[in-house]
Amino acid sequence: xxxxxxxVLVTGGATGIGKATAMAFSxxxxxxxxxxxxxxxxxxxxxxxxxxxxxxxxxxxxxxxDGAPEALIAEAVRRLGRLDVLFNNAGIHHRFGTLETTxxxxxxxxxxxxxxxxxxxxxxxxxxxDQGGGAIVNMASDLxxxxxxxxxxxxxxxxxxVQMTKAMALDLAPHNIRVIAIAPGxxxxxxxxxxxxxxxxxxxxxxxxxSAPVAMKRLxxxxxxxxxxxxLASDDASYVTGTTLSVDxxxxxxxxxxxxxxxxx
Amino acid sequence: MRFDGRCVLVTGAxxxxxxxxxxxxxxxxxxxxxxxxxxxxxxxxxxxxxGKAGSIVFIAADLRDENAYEPLIAEATDRLGRLDVLVNNAGIxxxxxxxxxxxxxxxxxxxxxxxxxxFLSRAAxxxxxAQGGGAIVNVSSELxxxxxxxxxxxxxxxxxxxxxxxxxxxDFAADNVRVNCVxxxxxxxxxxxxxxxxxxxxxxxxLARRREWMPMKRIAEADExxxxxxxLASDDASFVTGATxxxxxxxxxxxxxxxxxxxxxxxxxxxxxxxx
Numbered sequence: 185x186x187x188x189x190x191x192v193l194v195t196g197g198a199t200g201i202g203k204a205t206a207m208a209f210s211x212x213x214x215x216x217x218x219x220x221x222x223x224x225x226x227x228x229x230x231x232x233x234x235x236x237x238x239x240x241x242x243x244x245x246x247x248x249x250d251g252a253p254e255a256l257i258a259e260a261v262r263r264l265g266r267l268d269v270l271f272n273n274a275g276i277h278h279r280f281g282t283l284e285t286t287x288x289x290x291x292x293x294x295x296x297x298x299x300x301x302x303x304x305x306x307x308x309x310x311x312x313x314d315q316g317g318g319a320i321v322n323m324a325s326d327l328x329x330x331x332x333x334x335x336x337x338x339x340x341x342x343x344x345x346v347q348m349t350k351a352m353a354l355d356l357a358p359h360n361i362r363v364i365a366i367a368p369g370x371x372x373x374x375x376x377x378x379x380x381x382x383x384x385x386x387x388x389x390x391x392x393x394x395s396a397p398v399a400m401k402r403l404x405x406x407x408x409x410x411x412x413x414x415x416l417a418s419d420d421a422s423y424v425t426g427t428t429l430s431v432d433x434x435x436x437x438x439x440x441x442x443x444x445x446x447x448x449x
Numbered sequence: 450m451r452f453d454g455r456c457v458l459v460t461g462a463x464x465x466x467x468x469x470x471x472x473x474x475x476x477x478x479x480x481x482x483x484x485x486x487x488x489x490x491x492x493x494x495x496x497x498x499x500g501k502a503g504s505i506v507f508i509a510a511d512l513r514d515e516n517a518y519e520p521l522i523a524e525a526t527d528r529l530g531r532l533d534v535l536v537n538n539a540g541i542x543x544x545x546x547x548x549x550x551x552x553x554x555x556x557x558x559x560x561x562x563x564x565x566x567x568f569l570s571r572a573a574x575x576x577x578x579a580q581g582g583g584a585i586v587n588v589s590s591e592l593x594x595x596x597x598x599x600x601x602x603x604x605x606x607x608x609x610x611x612x613x614x615x616x617x618x619x620d621f622a623a624d625n626v627r628v629n630c631v632x633x634x635x636x637x638x639x640x641x642x643x644x645x646x647x648x649x650x651x652x653x654x655x656l657a658r659r660r661e662w663m664p665m666k667r668i669a670e671a672d673e674x675x676x677x678x679x680x681l682a683s684d685d686a687s688f689v690t691g692a693t694x695x696x697x698x699x700x701x702x703x704x705x706x707x708x709x710x711x712x713x714x715x716x717x718x719x720x721x722x723x724x725x
Binding site for chain 2: 185350353354357358368369399400401404405408409411412414415420421422423424425426427429430431432433434436437438
């Protein structure tokens with residue numbers, strides 16, 4: 185996949201899937217701007233990329249702020265000169281059930297996982313329309329397709345992304361802008377590592393526990409999600425729009441028993 | 450190249466999406482076996498696809514015949530030396546509604562569209578498991594996700610392929626054999642052109658009619674579906690299994706009104722009201 189001459193914006197791009205995707209786009213020839221609300225980590229990331237000779241810039245941006253999506257897209261166009269691909273990767277995950285979820289949890293999840301994705305996409309689409317086309321890839325989740333207990337705001341927001349992707353794809357198809365979502369399963373990121381530590385497990389035990397229900401018996405590497413994002417954003421996917429691609433090692437294909445054969449029940 | 454040294458079997462590959470897929474695999478370095486019923490058309494695909502990085506050979510096979518499945522995998526593996534990718538592309542479409550569908554049409558659709566992918570995949574997966582891995586891509590259809598009137602057996606069989614994909618993906622996930630499915634929308638192939646001829650509609654008229662409700666205002670080129678199949682078969686999709694990937698220009702996500710908005714139909718301007 186070749187992104188020579190293409191300008192790419194990745195939100196939530198200083199760590200995990202965002203970082204791996206930014207690097208993959210850069211390796212494929214794109215000029216990349218990443219955004220993250222963590223200015224310190226972002227600056228360190230930008231320095232690391234510069235040292236590695238990669239064409240990846242960083243801008244600090246908190247997408248929960250009023251007007252931040254509009255300002256971010258304007259900044260991306262200012263720095264990159266154009267915008268061919270937007271990867272809406274930034275998101276927040278509050279692990280609380282229905283009774284424990286506060287108004288603040290709910291509002292923050294909706295603002296970042298749904299509102300900012302819409303606003304960034306709308307602003308980017310206006311730029312892409314004038315350019316003659318583009319591609320927007322939204323970060324959904326396997327939890328946008330099925331649900332798990334004690335993650336009500338996250339599950340709701342990711343399902344909203346799946347449906348928003350369809351609605352935007354129809355609105356933007358006449359302008360040669362494709363809108364696609366990706367629904368990863370658990371991926372080996374700093375966020376997952378943190379979750380394992382929080383649960384008081386060793387990394388090995390934690391990964392075994394998280395992999396148990398996955399048909400492929402392992403988590404995704406961030407690079408595997410990145411390669412799927414690149415495909416969806418590329419001309420190889422020129423007739424793919426509005427859909428959600430599961431990249432989850434078979435998790436969504438299986439029922440609540442996971443990979444356990446029915447005979448063992 | 451992505452498929453250097455890889456051995457690939459594509460069924461129903463003497464025309465349309467299968468032919469485009471075989472040629473693209475060969476261009477990316479693969480050794481390809483194509484199957485079909487028409488040796489003459491196969492020769493054209495071989496002529497167009499060979500001389501590039503990989504190679505294409507033809508094995509005649511009629512997938513309506515249940516005795517053809519195991520021998521086909523055996524012969525393909527014999528010719529190729531191994532089997533890394535199976536693309537279950539062969540399919541049959543009868544334009545017949547529930548009342549018109551004959552027992553023969555029903556049996557034929559089930560045989561080619563469902564039985565063949567199952568038995569071919571099972572035989573292939575056994576080999577792939579022994580080899581340490583592989584990838585199977587089933588070609589379903591947008592009509593595996595929503596239905597259309599007047600083609601009951603096709604909708605039923607293509608829906609079955611979606612679920613067959615999930616079940617087989619789970620059975621072989623631990624063996625590093627990935628099973629996925631692509632659901633193409635209307636694609637410019639002899640199958641579509643033939644249908645229009647049968648209805649007495651010119652290609653131009655037929656395409657213009659479709660453009661009215663298609664979100665992207667065009668049908669797919671066979672190459673566009675081939676490239677999606679290539680992705681699912683490639684290492685780029687290493688964590689993708691049991692998935693159904695629509696390549697339909699947005700048709701399966703739109704409701705029955707297709708791409709037409711209320712505004713276009715004159716019913717309502719943009720505006721707000723109470724939600725339903």
